[in-house]
Amino acid sequence: MSLGRRAFLRSALGATASAALLPVTARAQAAPPKVIVVGGGFAGASCARALRVVDPHIAVTLVEPSTTFTACPFSNGVIAGLRELSAQQFTYDHVAAAGITLARTTATAVDAPARTVTLADGARLPYDRLVLAPGIDIRWGALAGYDEAAATPMPHAWKAGEQTLLLRRQLEAMADGGLVVISAPANPFRCPPGPYERASLIAHYLKTRKPRSKLIVLDAKDTFSKQKLFQQAWTELYPNLLEWVPLSKGGAVTSVEPATRTLVTDFGRHKAAVASVIPPQKAGHIAEVAGVADRTGWCPIDPATFESKLQPSIHVIGDAAIAGAMPKSAFAANSQAKTCAAAVAQLLAGTPPPVPKLINTCYSLVAPDYGISVAGVYRPTNGQLADIPGAGGVSPSEAPRSARAQEATYAEAWFRTITAEVFG
Amino acid sequence: MVKWLATAIGSATIAVAVVAAAEPPVGAVSCSGCHPSSSRVTSPVPRLAGRDKAELAKALQDFRSGARPGTVMDRIAKGFTDEEIQAIAAWYAAQQP
Numbered sequence: 001m002s003l004g005r006r007a008f009l010r011s012a013l014g015a016t017a018s019a020a021l022l023p024v025t026a027r028a029q030a031a032p033p034k035v036i037v038v039g040g041g042f043a044g045a046s047c048a049r050a051l052r053v054v055d056p057h058i059a060v061t062l063v064e065p066s067t068t069f070t071a072c073p074f075s076n077g078v079i080a081g082l083r084e085l086s087a088q089q090f091t092y093d094h095v096a097a098a099g100i101t102l103a104r105t106t107a108t109a110v111d112a113p114a115r116t117v118t119l120a121d122g123a124r125l126p127y128d129r130l131v132l133a134p135g136i137d138i139r140w141g142a143l144a145g146y147d148e149a150a151a152t153p154m155p156h157a158w159k160a161g162e163q164t165l166l167l168r169r170q171l172e173a174m175a176d177g178g179l180v181v182i183s184a185p186a187n188p189f190r191c192p193p194g195p196y197e198r199a200s201l202i203a204h205y206l207k208t209r210k211p212r213s214k215l216i217v218l219d220a221k222d223t224f225s226k227q228k229l230f231q232q233a234w235t236e237l238y239p240n241l242l243e244w245v246p247l248s249k250g251g252a253v254t255s256v257e258p259a260t261r262t263l264v265t266d267f268g269r270h271k272a273a274v275a276s277v278i279p280p281q282k283a284g285h286i287a288e289v290a291g292v293a294d295r296t297g298w299c300p301i302d303p304a305t306f307e308s309k310l311q312p313s314i315h316v317i318g319d320a321a322i323a324g325a326m327p328k329s330a331f332a333a334n335s336q337a338k339t340c341a342a343a344v345a346q347l348l349a350g351t352p353p354p355v356p357k358l359i360n361t362c363y364s365l366v367a368p369d370y371g372i373s374v375a376g377v378y379r380p381t382n383g384q385l386a387d388i389p390g391a392g393g394v395s396p397s398e399a400p401r402s403a404r405a406q407e408a409t410y411a412e413a414w415f416r417t418i419t420a421e422v423f424g
Numbered sequence: 425m426v427k428w429l430a431t432a433i434g435s436a437t438i439a440v441a442v443v444a445a446a447e448p449p450v451g452a453v454s455c456s457g458c459h460p461s462s463s464r465v466t467s468p469v470p471r472l473a474g475r476d477k478a479e480l481a482k483a484l485q486d487f488r489s490g491a492r493p494g495t496v497m498d499r500i501a502k503g504f505t506d507e508e509i510q511a512i513a514a515w516y517a518a519q520q521p
Binding site: 050054331334335338339342346354355356357358359361373375376377378388390391392393395403406407409410413414416417418420421424 | 447448450451453454455456457458459460461462464465466467468469495496499500501502503504508
C-alpha cells in the first residue's frame with residue numbers, strides 16, 4: 001500500500017514535468033490566469049510565492065509600496081534592546097526573482113464586478129482572482145484621545161518600524177524609577193500574546209537596566225493568550241516589577257491624554273514616563289474599499305478557500321480575515337497563504353478545492369532564554385475555522401527552565417525559517 | 425488511498441489532474457513554517473524533504489500517542505488521522521532534499 005502510493009506519487013510528480021509539455025497548445029491559446037496579491041507581509045508574500053510553486057503558469061503580481069518589509073514577530077526584542085531592527089528587515093529581491101511582478105505602489109480601489117484593481121498611479125490591473133492581505137489598520141479615535149499624533153508620545157509599535165525604534169528610544173531615555181504603562185485592547189487584534197510578550201521583555205529590560213522602575217499593563221480583557229504561563233513566569237522573574245490589571249479590576253483604558261502621557265480608566269489615572277498604547281484595530285484600508293470588510297471592520301471568509309463571503313473572486317488572508325479559532329499571527333498568515341494559493345490554483349483550473357487543515361504555532365519570549373508556545377490545528381467546521389478537539393494547546397505549566405530555554409531557541413529558529421521561506 | 429486516487433482520477437482534464445496530484449496532502453504545507461526547506465537556514469528543527477517515509481510516519485504517530493516527547497509536535501500531531509499522517513509522510517519522502 002505504501003509502496004503503491006509512493007509509486008503513484010512518483011508517477012504523479014513525473015507527470016508534472018511531462019504535462020508541462022502536453023497541454024501547451026491548449027494553454028497557449030488562453031492567456032495565463034492573472035492573480036493579484038495586495039500586501040507584501042507574511043500572508044501576501046507567502047501567497048504570491050506559493051502560487052508560483054503550485055502553478056508556474058499563473059501570472060502573479062504583488063502590490064506593495066514598501067521596498068523593505070519589517071517583521072513584527074521578535075520586534076518586542078528590538079524594543080527591549082535585545083536585537084536590532086535590521087534583523088527584522090527583508091527586501092523583496094527574492095520574491096521578484098521567483099517570477100512575481102512587483103507593483104511598488106498602493107492599491108487604491110477594487111472594482112469587484114469588473115475584476116480590476118486600481119493603483120495609486122491610476123493604472124487598472126485586471127485579475128481572475130484577487131488576494132487581499134492588507135494586515136491591520138489602527139482605528140484612530142476608537143480610544144478617546146488616541147489619534148495619529150498621539151502615536152508619537154505614546155507609541156503603539158504594533159506595525160514594526162519607526163514606531164518600534166521610537167518606543168525603544170523612550171525606554172532608553174527614561175530615568176530609573178520611571179513608570180511604564182502598556183494598554184492592551186479587547187479582542188480581536190493582531191498577535192494575541194504580543195502585549196504580554198512586550199510587557200515581559202520590557203520588564204526584563206527594566207530589571208537589568210533600571211531596577212527601581214515599574215511596569216503596569218492595563219487590559220481591556222480578563223483573560224489572554226498563554227495567560228497562565230505568562231503569569232507564572234512573571235511571578236518567578238519579575239515580582240514587584242510587573243503588574244497586570246484586568247478589565248474586572250478597572251484595567252480598561254477609556255481615554256488617553258498624550259500631552260502628559262496619561263492613561264485614564266474608570267478607576268483612576270496613570271501618568272506614565274513611557275506609555276505604549278496598543279489600540280483597537282481593523283482590517284487594512286483596501287479591505288474596506290473592496291467591500292470585503294463587514295461591520296466589525298474584519299473580513300468574513302470561506303474557511304476552505306479564504307474567498308470573501310461578501311465579494312466573489314476576492315480572497316482575504318492573514319490578520320485582516322475572520323479566521324475563527326486561528327489567531328492573527330505570522331505563522332497562521334503563512335499557513336493560510338499556502339492553503340489559499342492551492343485553492344486559488346484549483347478554482348482557476350475548475351477543480352473544487354479539498355477541505356484543508358491548517359496549523360498555527362506561536363512562540364513568545366518571557367525573557368531572552370525563556371520561551372513559551374501555543375499551537376493549534378484547525379479545519380472548517382460550520383462555516384468557520386475551528387480547533388480540532390484534542391489537538392493543540394500551550395506549553396506545559398510544569399517544566400524545567402531547560403525546556404523554556406529550548407523553546408526560546410526554537411522561537412528564534414522559527415523566525416529564521418519562516419522569513420527564509422517567505423523572503424529568502 | 426482510494427479517496428485520494430479518486431480525487432486525482434475524477435478530475436476532468438489532464439492539466440487539472442496534474443494540479444490535483446502535485447498538490448500537497450492536507451496539512452502538509454504548514455510544516456515548512458518551522459521545518460526549514462532552505463539548506464541555508466540553521467535550525468534545531470529537522471528538515472523533512474527526502475526523509476524515509478516510514479520514519480516520518482512513525483515520528484508523527486509517536487508524537488500523537490505520547491510515546492515520543494515533543495515541544496510542539498506532540499500537540500500538533502494530535503490534529504491528524506492515520507491516513508493523513510501517511511499521506512504527509514509520503515509527500516515529504518518524495519520531495520527533493
